[in-house]
Amino acid sequence: MIAGSFGDNGELLFEIELVAANDEKFSVEALFDTGFTNGWLAINTQDLEVLEWSLMSAQIEMQTARGEAQFDIYEGKLIIDGTEFVIPVHVGNDIPDTIIGSLWLDIMQLVVNKPKCLLTLEILVSS
Template sequence: MIQGRFGDKGQIYFDINLIDTDGLSLSVEAMLDTGFTELVAMNKQDVQSLDWVFLRQNKLKSAQGESFFDVYLGRVVIDDQEFEVTVFAGDEIREILLGSQWLKIFKLTADYSENEVTLE
């Protein structure tokens, strides 16, 4: 189980680790975005700095309409579990996003009144 936190506007954040191709682990804060239906989205420049393998381009619907994203194969650690995942990269992505696909793997518990949010 990992503890998260609520942002000023009700966003949900979790600390995760990104693993680069050399095995170096980088701790980052990621925002849960249930409107994003894939696993992970990041800024393209950040993905390239991790030297992850480029797979293809995909077209996805976003809040701005349909957009093309570069798709990479990345490694993330959530709740001490390492996952090899597809990562959607774009120039306009400002935060690391965890998509709703994670809710097929983890149970989300959020209690705003108690200021508690977890993935288990």
């Protein structure tokens, strides 16, 4: 289980590790975005340069809160809650934050209790 924090405007923030192709790890603060419903992770193009992940699909069109946008999809590696995941990552030019998408809720439990300042993300164990 990892503990998160609340941003100044109530954002849900978690620290994750991005793993570069050369296995170097980078800790980043990621914004959990429940509106990002068809992806696992989104990062800015400039962040991709140091990671050197492999391109899976180019110029995929998607509807975003700001309208239509195009993303490249890369095979990315990250660590959340001590577990390494290889996932498709949306990469675009106008992404201001590292964003965790709501697909994580298929395999993780998100607990939010703002009055008690409780914010956690935990991998669910299949039974």
